[in-house]
Amino acid sequence: MRTGRREVLKKGALVAGLLMQSLGYLRSANAYQQNAFDAKSVLDLYKSLGLSVPVESKQITLTTPEIAENGAVVQVAANTTYNNIKRWIFMVEKNPVPLVAIFNLTEDVTPAVTLRCKFAQTSDFLAVAQLNDGKVFFARKEVKVTLGGCGG
Amino acid sequence: MQSFIQKCRVSCSTKGLCSGLIASTLLLSLLSSCSWTQQTNLGIDTDRSVQEKTLSLVFESFEPKGQAELHRLKQDRTQQFCSTQRGLKDQSQLTQSTTQDQLAEQIRLENQALITPPKDGNYFGDFKRGELIAQDGRGKTWSDPSESPSGGNCYNCHRISKNELSYGTLGPSLYQFAKLRGINSAKDFAQASQNSSTDPLIQYTWGVLMNSKAYNVCTVMPRFGVTLNHKTQGHGGPILNEQQIKDLMSLLLDPRSPVNE
Amino acid sequence: MSDPMRIRLQSAGGLTTVKVLMSHEMESGQRKDEDGKIVPIWNIQDVFATLNGRVVMSSEWGGGVSKNPFLQFVLKGTKPGDKLSITWRDNKGDTRTDEAVVS
């Protein structure tokens, strides 16, 4: 079931040169979009990212569990047949802060991305695909978050 | 209290069973000696030396915390008897020996005698509150404040309302409890509740909620409505009060309740 | 000091699946402590991956990513010996980089 995890490749060392380069990258290219992470609704979020309201598309596939026995960790995945996707926007609609993550893709990766996120309650998971030509599409899927344990 | 301890000590030492293990502390003698003598009186044939060793190990191992005091380890007759009933596939399946059956019946009757009808004769409350009580699994643990009311823990073991997917399966489904038992309308319900004190379904449901052991002596279901001897020490009262049990009655039997959708 | 990530690579036909577990609290900024006070947000904000030194994926994360985050993505056109690195930086300025080699 979990074979192979013993062969995990772990290169723990911090490589000095690489770190310098990394920090440089973080500073220059990636200004953290705090205003997007402050948005309290999906519509506000689109506004703060300067996106037009996306259109629902069957070319986006989401893989999510139907039921989560704990909302603290829910694994979600998105994939698409659009070959010119440049960005994913992952959202949990009913979270106090809907925006979970933004992924900027390059030609060196496929569009398939998986992440574990928190669900404050039963909610739709939304993934918006922003294409190179500026078009935006989305898909949604519900995850039911249940009460667990004996505590109630 | 003192005489109770004395009595236990005497009967214990006359049997000559536990003299070596009676500790000097009051608590230990209270807990251990009574448990053994009663076990002996029950005529249960188990390995006494294992029991002795286990008891001393238990007293060495547990400590009081919050409202969960050591008194809780002192078993009443029902708990003692049911600790010896092992490997049962079905809770109504008791041992083959006649003495065991007789004992089971005796203990069942003792539990039956603890069931009391509601003081005002009204068996019903509010099904919405009942649902909240059924959902609530808190109460009586060492981390719960002793003054806060307990929940019923119902969903831990039972399917109840249709919309709650997170339910346990240790107990039978209670979904459509009244519907499956002939109460299909407000009229049926009104009729039954007018004769609450004789209606078999109302009496049965009230009885099981009050004291499940009156029906199935070693059921895993707690005795929600009775104050057991050991519960009066350290913290008082049954798990659920009368009003809470009325609310659960409504949850199960009221045709408007989500249970009977 | 931050703890090392666990990076696992699985390669087949020029595609390499990257699975990363990171050690981080990821406080959402929504949770209250025992005294009812909001626990301040403490989360990884930026994560990016490089392949042989070239950035292949970058991302921004909020407090909605789970504690001890797990991220998975797929590299195209990889060959044995390719060097992947993952870097994260959190809102306290802590950062960590770990590497793995395509086999």
Place this chain on the structure above:
Amino acid sequence: MFSFNTPFKFVLKHLGAALLYAYAWSAFAQAQQLGVSTDAALAQYRSMLQDANPADLYVAKGQALWTKARGPKAQSLESCDLGLGPGVVKGAWVQMPRYFNDTRRVQDLESRLVTCMEAIQGFNTQEIIAQDFSKGERANIALLAAYVSSESQGMTFKVPQEHALEREMYASGQELFYMRGGTHDFSCASCHTQDGRRIRLQDLPNLSTSAGAGFAFGTWPAYRVSMGSIWTMQQRLADCFRQQRFPKPKYVSPATVALSVFMGVNASGQVADAPGLKR
């Protein structure tokens, strides 16, 4: 559900109640049917997380801790004897709890780690016992337990029953397992002696069977998704007793070790898969 020999005799005595129980059991069968889709959905949820278990992060930390010089004596635990000789970690966990000559006690992994931490590193046992789970040295023990258990992954349980004290602890563990008490009349057995049952949505292992004991005993320590941390078997047991409405079992106390002996021996022949992943 009913079998018609002995119980039937008993049932006849209480026909009224029995009829109502028969109702109840038929409804029960129906509920089991309805539960299938929920079970499948939960299995999907769990398998998604199983693939990359955050427990692995803690194993790495535990391994680093094992080899680090710590405590008043500034020593590492590398000379700690977990039952297979000083320093042998591989395979030690699937043969614990066991009797140790030096302490003359049957000890589970955590109890033994405390012994080593005192004898080798100079930590104070009573201070560790007085601490809370997940704090101070107790948090470190959880990391060490994650590491040690991971070194037995895929191995078969063979908890010894050779020494008289080991057999005694098994018997006491069994006795305690069935001991009903507290405000709710619960014993361990109340929830853990039937196959395929659950509390809310959590599956309840049947600890009286080899498969059930193997699944439960063989997957703790575990990463608890709801807690975001590693829980050890000691912590699992303590929280079971809390929810059983019992008083609190002291850390690494004989009762907790006895229960682990009971589970460990029942798990004989089953394969260890710790640290696991739990709700």
